Amino acid sequence: MDDAKILPRKGGTHIDSTMKNTLRTADKPSPTPAQPLTAEARPVQQQQRRNPPIAGELTAIAQAQQGDGASFEILYNMHKRRVYSLCLRMLGNVAEAEDLTQEAFLQLHRKIGTFRGDSAFSTWLHRMAVNVVLMHLRKKGLPLVSLEETLEPAQDDGPRKDFGTRDLTLSGSIDRVTLERAVEELPPGYRLVFVLHDVEGYEHNEIAAMLQCSIGNSKSQLHKARMRLRSLLRQKANGKGAA
Amino acid sequence: MTSNRSRTSIECEEFQRQLPEFFDSGQDLLVHRHVQSCQNCSSLVRDLEYIAAQAKLLLPIHDPSPAVWENIHNALTRQQKDDDKSS
Numbered sequence: 001m002d003d004a005k006i007l008p009r010k011g012g013t014h015i016d017s018t019m020k021n022t023l024r025t026a027d028k029p030s031p032t033p034a035q036p037l038t039a040e041a042r043p044v045q046q047q048q049r050r051n052p053p054i055a056g057e058l059t060a061i062a063q064a065q066q067g068d069g070a071s072f073e074i075l076y077n078m079h080k081r082r083v084y085s086l087c088l089r090m091l092g093n094v095a096e097a098e099d100l101t102q103e104a105f106l107q108l109h110r111k112i113g114t115f116r117g118d119s120a121f122s123t124w125l126h127r128m129a130v131n132v133v134l135m136h137l138r139k140k141g142l143p144l145v146s147l148e149e150t151l152e153p154a155q156d157d158g159p160r161k162d163f164g165t166r167d168l169t170l171s172g173s174i175d176r177v178t179l180e181r182a183v184e185e186l187p188p189g190y191r192l193v194f195v196l197h198d199v200e201g202y203e204h205n206e207i208a209a210m211l212q213c214s215i216g217n218s219k220s221q222l223h224k225a226r227m228r229l230r231s232l233l234r235q236k237a238n239g240k241g242a243a
Numbered sequence: 244m245t246s247n248r249s250r251t252s253i254e255c256e257e258f259q260r261q262l263p264e265f266f267d268s269g270q271d272l273l274v275h276r277h278v279q280s281c282q283n284c285s286s287l288v289r290d291l292e293y294i295a296a297q298a299k300l301l302l303p304i305h306d307p308s309p310a311v312w313e314n315i316h317n318a319l320t321r322q323q324k325d326d327d328k329s330s
Contacts, residue, residue, distance in 0.1 A: 069319070076312060084311070085303030101307050102314050109319060170290045174297050183298075198298035204267065223263040226291045233294070 053120070054078050061121055065113050072112075076105055079122060083129045089195045090133045092184050100136055104129040126200065134210055142188065170230065173237050182232040190225035197222050258284055266291070 057078060063071035083104055088097035107128055115124055186194060192211065196202045197218070202210075204218040211218065258277045265272055272278055272288045279285070 073312070073316075076315065080311070081306050082303040084307040085305045088305050089301075097305075098307050098311050102311050102318075105315050106318055109315075169286050169293075171293045174293070176297075176301060179294075179297050179301065183301075194298070198295050199301050201299070219263040219267055223266070223291075226294050229294050230287075230290045 054122070057121060061112070061115065065115070072109060075108075075112075079125055080105075082122065083125065086126060086129055086195075086200065087133055089183065089199060090130070090192055091137075092188070092191065096136070100129070100132050103136075104132045107132060130196070130200075130202075130210065137188075170233055170237065174233055178233065178236055179229075182229050182236065185232055186225055186228055190221055190228060193218055193221040194225035194229070198226075255281060255284055259287070262288075262291075266295075 056074070060071040060074040060078070064075055080101065084097060084101045087100045087104070088094065091097050091100070104125075108125060111128070115121060118124075183191060183194065183199075193207060196207050196210070197204065204215045204222075207213075207218045208215045213221075254277055258275070258281075265275070272292070273285070275288075277284060278288055
């Protein structure tokens, strides 16, 4: 494969010594949050936990920015699983998730020259992927935060519905596969907020900006998502759920 | 007895109404006065905290099919050819 020949980027950004320093700093995430609503605003520890530095990534970024196709393929292989898993969890559909993974990496190829290392590369890329998914959902005309779910919560969703005595607690009873399946069963609006907040680690102010809803709405949707998950997981724990 | 039950219910309702904000504040809800006196809300808080904690442990486990890279590669090749023609 001669990607190196087919992917020269005209006007690709060169990395000067200042930028190299910035990129090195990005590998040890910046100690000072920048502005709200950006990936940089997320707690450093959280970014590091979610997006640990990857060996060889800085070199691949620098070379891909100069048009090296093989380095772009290396970046794809480093990040494809994370980007695809994010798309799949947000969409719940394999074909759409693959299409949007493709679109996210094509967008990365177009924009990689603008990456300046202000945040970890993976944080920057994942935010790009989230935006690709949200734009896709908007184009389909799907409400990102369901009004119906907000105004008329289902039986298990309402915060005032849980007054009965319960014996079982979930603690220790959930395995990863069971939780993944339960997340897939969430209504789309709940699933988006849950994946963005609890799985991907975005803050409510970031989610509100992305979904164009209020922060309170984001908190409310997240709470309802967790309540619905609790109900689903209890059913599964009792053997009544997944057939 | 009935009034005790309804008072408890009102306390539960008020506590659960505020739960989204309580969770977001990061405070330790298990030491909240109502949680310490209400088994039901204590169970609810433990479950929701457990779900949030488990979600953070979900790893990216899914790989896209090889066709995804092939499509990306083909698209970039086409784009390159178009760029070459126009220059």
